[in-house]
Amino acid sequence: xxxxxxxxxGIGTVGGGTFTVLTRNEAxxxxxxxxxxxxxxxxDKNLALAKEVTAGRAEVTDDAFAVVxxxxxxxxxxxxxxxxxxxxxxxxxxxxGKHVVTxxxxxxxxxxxxxxxxxxxxxxxxxxEAAVAGGIPIIKALREGLSANRIEWIAGIINGTTxxxxxxxxxxxxxxxxxxxxxxxxxxxxxDPTFDVEGVDAAHKLTIMSAIAFGIPMHFEQAHVEGxxxxxxxxxxxxxxxxxxxxxxxxxxxxxxxxxxxxxxxLIPEKRLIANVEGAMNAVLVKGDAVGxxxxxxxxxxxxxxxxxxxxxLVDVTRMHTADPEHRVPHLAFQPQxxxxxxxxxxxxxxxxYYLRLRVEDxxxxxxxxxxxxxxxxxxxxxxxxxxxDEGEEQTDIIILTHQTRERQIDAAITLIQSLPAVKAPLxxxxxxxxx
Amino acid sequence: xxxxxxxxxGIGTVGGGTFTVLTRNEAxxxxxxxxxxxxxxxxDKNLALAKEVTAGRAEVTDDAFAVVxxxxxxxxxxxxxxxxxxxxxxxxxxxxGKHVVTxxxxxxxxxxxxxxxxxxxxxxxxxxEAAVAGGIPIIKALREGLSANRIEWIAGIINGTTxxxxxxxxxxxxxxxxxxxxxxxxxxxxxDPTFDVEGVDAAHKLTIMSAIAFGIPMHFEQAHVEGxxxxxxxxxxxxxxxxxxxxxxxxxxxxxxxxxxxxxxxLIPEKRLIANVEGAMNAVLVKGDAVGxxxxxxxxxxxxxxxxxxxxxLVDVTRMHTADPEHRVPHLAFQPQxxxxxxxxxxxxxxxxYYLRLRVEDxxxxxxxxxxxxxxxxxxxxxxxxxxxDEGEEQTDIIILTHQTRERQIDAAITLIQSLPAVKAPLxxxxxxxxx
Numbered sequence: 001x002x003x004x005x006x007x008x009x010g011i012g013t014v015g016g017g018t019f020t021v022l023t024r025n026e027a028x029x030x031x032x033x034x035x036x037x038x039x040x041x042x043x044d045k046n047l048a049l050a051k052e053v054t055a056g057r058a059e060v061t062d063d064a065f066a067v068v069x070x071x072x073x074x075x076x077x078x079x080x081x082x083x084x085x086x087x088x089x090x091x092x093x094x095x096x097g098k099h100v101v102t103x104x105x106x107x108x109x110x111x112x113x114x115x116x117x118x119x120x121x122x123x124x125x126x127x128x129e130a131a132v133a134g135g136i137p138i139i140k141a142l143r144e145g146l147s148a149n150r151i152e153w154i155a156g157i158i159n160g161t162t163x164x165x166x167x168x169x170x171x172x173x174x175x176x177x178x179x180x181x182x183x184x185x186x187x188x189x190x191x192d193p194t195f196d197v198e199g200v201d202a203a204h205k206l207t208i209m210s211a212i213a214f215g216i217p218m219h220f221e222q223a224h225v226e227g228x229x230x231x232x233x234x235x236x237x238x239x240x241x242x243x244x245x246x247x248x249x250x251x252x253x254x255x256x257x258x259x260x261x262x263x264x265x266x267l268i269p270e271k272r273l274i275a276n277v278e279g280a281m282n283a284v285l286v287k288g289d290a291v292g293x294x295x296x297x298x299x300x301x302x303x304x305x306x307x308x309x310x311x312x313x314l315v316d317v318t319r320m321h322t323a324d325p326e327h328r329v330p331h332l333a334f335q336p337q338x339x340x341x342x343x344x345x346x347x348x349x350x351x352x353x354y355y356l357r358l359r360v361e362d363x364x365x366x367x368x369x370x371x372x373x374x375x376x377x378x379x380x381x382x383x384x385x386x387x388x389x390d391e392g393e394e395q396t397d398i399i400i401l402t403h404q405t406r407e408r409q410i411d412a413a414i415t416l417i418q419s420l421p422a423v424k425a426p427l428x429x430x431x432x433x434x435x436x
Numbered sequence: 437x438x439x440x441x442x443x444x445x446g447i448g449t450v451g452g453g454t455f456t457v458l459t460r461n462e463a464x465x466x467x468x469x470x471x472x473x474x475x476x477x478x479x480d481k482n483l484a485l486a487k488e489v490t491a492g493r494a495e496v497t498d499d500a501f502a503v504v505x506x507x508x509x510x511x512x513x514x515x516x517x518x519x520x521x522x523x524x525x526x527x528x529x530x531x532x533g534k535h536v537v538t539x540x541x542x543x544x545x546x547x548x549x550x551x552x553x554x555x556x557x558x559x560x561x562x563x564x565e566a567a568v569a570g571g572i573p574i575i576k577a578l579r580e581g582l583s584a585n586r587i588e589w590i591a592g593i594i595n596g597t598t599x600x601x602x603x604x605x606x607x608x609x610x611x612x613x614x615x616x617x618x619x620x621x622x623x624x625x626x627x628d629p630t631f632d633v634e635g636v637d638a639a640h641k642l643t644i645m646s647a648i649a650f651g652i653p654m655h656f657e658q659a660h661v662e663g664x665x666x667x668x669x670x671x672x673x674x675x676x677x678x679x680x681x682x683x684x685x686x687x688x689x690x691x692x693x694x695x696x697x698x699x700x701x702x703l704i705p706e707k708r709l710i711a712n713v714e715g716a717m718n719a720v721l722v723k724g725d726a727v728g729x730x731x732x733x734x735x736x737x738x739x740x741x742x743x744x745x746x747x748x749x750l751v752d753v754t755r756m757h758t759a760d761p762e763h764r765v766p767h768l769a770f771q772p773q774x775x776x777x778x779x780x781x782x783x784x785x786x787x788x789x790y791y792l793r794l795r796v797e798d799x800x801x802x803x804x805x806x807x808x809x810x811x812x813x814x815x816x817x818x819x820x821x822x823x824x825x826d827e828g829e830e831q832t833d834i835i836i837l838t839h840q841t842r843e844r845q846i847d848a849a850i851t852l853i854q855s856l857p858a859v860k861a862p863l864x865x866x867x868x869x870x871x872x
Contacts, residue, residue, distance in 0.1 A: 338468075
């Protein structure tokens, strides 16, 4: 049977993995797809690398536009990354009537609305399973597997680098800086780790999941994005004493007032399965009204896991591309004319529980003042520990876990607590989710 | 837009849930599917119940054949269960050119080859997400999400009743019989629990997953099926001392000699995520060559979780049914002409690790005799504990964990060990999987 011709843009880690897996599992994949899927043309600035990886089995070029303009190419796989040339190439491929498979979460989170509108107008498919959580088929689960459900919320560990760092900090009691340096040495973190450790990468992925879960446009610019670089080892330890683990979670939740869209370090009860996802692994917890909680776990990055998702999309497109567009799975899970735009809630309006750590003078009345402020703001306390001061020490730590409240109320309480003379250092505030 | 008309056979727990969820989430589901999905006709022997649940929103009848023969019905949902009338109705629906959605694992595991061949010949879809692991979209993950992979093995907790019983036995140190009675009182176990506790239900689901993972026909009749009714509380306790949990796993693995297909109580290292799946929850661990291990977790039974899967299939069929059959997702993941038949390995030929518990006289030389027998069979020991005999007791327990070996070798060793005069009670043998 006539092969489907794929043009590959970028033969780096994921591109190389895609080539390798497609070649190794050719027989198996053809048995599934019904026809061979062949990478016939590869573009990479590094021509020598492209030649080495493809070993004569594909045409190579350093001109990516020669691939997207090639009439023989049916599907373009974009693995260049970033918003610049990648955007131009994807839009050009769409304009040329080609289907696109991409792993580029940054591009979709920031320019997805424009790209999906173009694809819709041209009647082509833009598939992006590889953009979120690597090899875990979470896009398919949200878009097809849970299509009966009103999805209530999603909470995901969707950045392997930060989960690796947090696991090491907890296991070994080390500081963020020490573990980051080690992660960079091992190749788990990039030389410039900002996108990962400051939560930007997770926010890109969360934005995409939020859109397909709720049938809304991408709203990356309104996401609250907070990373782990200021997280102290002692908070991980205190959390553990209270029965919690700290994970960098991407959380999106539908509320009557709007959609929460936030990435931040989060305390989770240690009994939850997702609290036990360690190292560079990813996991996404999805709560649907009919199905209840479901969890999807696997490798969120790496050459072959990401290639697994790229190729699953290639098989899907191979199967679907002859269907008329209105019978395909819609890009954003909901039919394009059925997308609605729900407001994204400002951070002050979200509801969650909180972990507060205060450095206070060890003298009578301090705790009474603090708890009075919380009570006045309508915030109730779920648990508290006060560390016994060391011999001769005149200050100590108080840790408070609150029940659920509005962020704006905790903000107000923190301002008041911070102004108490007995409170000595800036108060540490983390969010806590029970995930039930 | 013209609704798609669904005929529902059986309005019990799952049927009622399907009706409820389709009604409650009608707007959301229509936004996804592109057209309304309407249950227009319901058949149940209990006409009064059918009338009560549908409340005038669907035609009701006590004649299921009137539904499958109704030219206005596009899709038949079979929720009757069992092999008898359900089989006849499904085949008749197919012959009438209707698509079928079913939750009937017993029917598919035992008669699936015949049913899928009939569907193939008639060009209709038989969808069965709800047949395995309730609301978890595991069929979709295996068939579409992981289509790039050569799947190596699957290990699943796919029966909620037995997982609930095992969780309670471990938590409370109770016997199987005590917990079963409690589970029956709570409605977690049926009056006749045989299908669940003896592993038959899990074997049905495993058979279906094995077929779509490896592209082979259903081979339920060759599955090794072993339940939990003879599992002793003390083995759960000893396993825990050694760092393991005991779960009823369905395991299917591709080996060069054939396919392993087996359900039995299994020791799993407690650090594995799947070892921490508690209560009636289900989880399936899938190992693909490219993606590595992935895990899918959620509710495996119940009205709305199962309805979630039934409706996801309805949405899929609504989207796919206008595509020509060769462009649809193939029923068994692989194109029908690409199915192969791999041999199912007899139990004696499987490879795994073992837990052995021996009741022995507390006298010199016993351990030497036992370890000599194991060594002679080429079986190496991974860990061992010997319980200190109580005061005045003349017998004690020895627990041995072996490295991986063939079942036939452990069988031979067990026969020899059992014949030692110092070995006092029948040896207990459980299997152990590291799941890496």
